[in-house]
Amino acid sequence: MKRKLVMTPGPTEISEDVKNAFLAPVTNPDLDLDFVEHYYGVCNNLKSIFNTQNDVLILNGEGILGLEASCASLIEPGDKVLCINNGIFGRGFGDFAKLYGADVTYYDCDLKNQIAVEQLSYFLDENTGFKLATLVHCETPSGITNPVDKLCPLLKRRGILTIVDSVSAFGGEPIWTDLWKMDVVIAGSQKCLSASPGLTILSISPDAWDAMKNRETPITGFYCNLLIWENWYKKKSFPYTQPESNIHQLHRAVLNVLEEPGFITRHENISVKVRKTFIDCDFELYAHSGFSNTVTTILLPKKVSFVNLFDTMKDDFGILIGGGFDFLENKIFRIGHMGENCHEEKIYLTLKALDDAFEKLGVRKNKKLHKVYAELD
Numbered sequence: 001m002k003r004k005l006v007m008t009p010g011p012t013e014i015s016e017d018v019k020n021a022f023l024a025p026v027t028n029p030d031l032d033l034d035f036v037e038h039y040y041g042v043c044n045n046l047k048s049i050f051n052t053q054n055d056v057l058i059l060n061g062e063g064i065l066g067l068e069a070s071c072a073s074l075i076e077p078g079d080k081v082l083c084i085n086n087g088i089f090g091r092g093f094g095d096f097a098k099l100y101g102a103d104v105t106y107y108d109c110d111l112k113n114q115i116a117v118e119q120l121s122y123f124l125d126e127n128t129g130f131k132l133a134t135l136v137h138c139e140t141p142s143g144i145t146n147p148v149d150k151l152c153p154l155l156k157r158r159g160i161l162t163i164v165d166s167v168s169a170f171g172g173e174p175i176w177t178d179l180w181k182m183d184v185v186i187a188g189s190q191k192c193l194s195a196s197p198g199l200t201i202l203s204i205s206p207d208a209w210d211a212m213k214n215r216e217t218p219i220t221g222f223y224c225n226l227l228i229w230e231n232w233y234k235k236k237s238f239p240y241t242q243p244e245s246n247i248h249q250l251h252r253a254v255l256n257v258l259e260e261p262g263f264i265t266r267h268e269n270i271s272v273k274v275r276k277t278f279i280d281c282d283f284e285l286y287a288h289s290g291f292s293n294t295v296t297t298i299l300l301p302k303k304v305s306f307v308n309l310f311d312t313m314k315d316d317f318g319i320l321i322g323g324g325f326d327f328l329e330n331k332i333f334r335i336g337h338m339g340e341n342c343h344e345e346k347i348y349l350t351l352k353a354l355d356d357a358f359e360k361l362g363v364r365k366n367k368k369l370h371k372v373y374a375e376l377d
Contacts, residue, residue: 004314007350008322009140009295009336010168010191018195021252022245029242036236042251048258049170050185050203052177057229058250059200060243063167063188065224066200068096070163070184072224073212074132077101082130082160086115086146087139088326089165097134100220105130111142111327114290117150124158131211132161132183138169141328143297144290145173149180156181161211167191170201171257172267172294172338183208189246192267192294194339195253198246202226267293270337270347277351277373281365286332294338295322299331301363306330308361316360317353348373 006013029035043056050056059065071093075081081102083094086109094104107123109115115135133155138145152162163184166175170185171192177185182205189199204226212219212227219225228239257263271293275285278298286297300306306323307330313319322334337347352370 002318005319005346005349007336007341007346008320009334010188010338011197012190012192012194012336012338013340013346014194014196015253015256015340018249018253018256021249022196024245024248026244029244030238033236035242035244036233036238038251039238039242039247040233042247042254045251045254045258046187046201047203049254050175050177050187051179052185052203054177054206055204055209057202057204057226058242058247059202060198060240060246061200061223062190062197063165063186063200066167066186066188066202067093067163067165068099069200069224069226070186070202071096071100071102071134072221073219073226074161074163074184074208075100075102076215076217078103079131080105080129082107082127082133082155084115084120084133084135084151085109086111086113086142087136087144088141088328089139090134090136093134093136093163093165112144112286112288114144115146115151117147117154120151121154124154128158130158130160132163134163135165137164137166137175137185138173138292138294140168140292140295141297141324141326141332141334142286143292143295143334144287145169145292146290148182149174149176152183153181156183161208168294168338169292172264172342173292174264177203177205189250189253192339193250193253193257194341195250196246198243199250264293267338267342270342270344271296273373273376274335274337274347276376277369280372281367281369286328294342295334295336297324297328297332297334300333301358304358304361304363306333309333309357312357312360313353316357319350319353321350321354 170187187201189195190197
């Protein structure tokens, strides 16, 4: 495979030190107590990013595993589940809940805006009895960050557990898990942390553990059953063999985040510059509010197909960008400015390539993206 610059909204570029961490000496993670302590240490470091005292687990599977495992472990047949939907992943949460017998109510919001807290509060005044709610921190396809800092406390006051998909936000957006009363928060290795795909990271509150342990029916399945992890550290035993090389890599990636004091600030500053650049060059952003620190979603110019734009960027310039799917298919393109993607020189190269790609595809603008970007403070 030819070397490409990966500017998608995850998986991302991976730094050399993180790549090299994958080559660390291996052991038998089922028998070597040193590895048990290493895994535990990585989880504790992750707590610093979550800003939590809750339990943190690393699961052997991409972020979708965390979404399904949370639903499998918390939902019993007939449970009323509120699916808060302002995007593709928000609505998709409902499908996981239904797999485990939930009675799902969809709270459908404006797809171009962040979730309105006050409107949800009015809805909950009239609609009660929900055991839990699912919601998305950053809707990656649309580039919208939702105000989980207000949504989760609101739901907690109503006695509703929360499962939060923070896969594309974790690390690049502020998150205060305990302060914001979040029950299950899900992250992934391949987004802002910029490690290889393949690991789910979860923070689990005492209320969430209690709900799992006090079920009337057993949890369906094994791999998605979070209760198999109960007291794992006390027992010094994993429920299944751990992917130790991936965890070594994640360890280095987490340290990179913790060792950079302005990690979130870098994401915020660059995201603002990227959005301003596209607006100044007469492109239209998909989102109207709740702009993400980690991904920008832009409407495709008329008469330009995403397939042609993607192929031109990949074949002519060696750069991968994101597109849309579901209702956003062939309507948008996306730039991921998260983790190792979120550096000035990589953004500049991507914008310069986009200038040339659009010109080749017949789109001519009075201003050049890369020049506008370079002139911004």
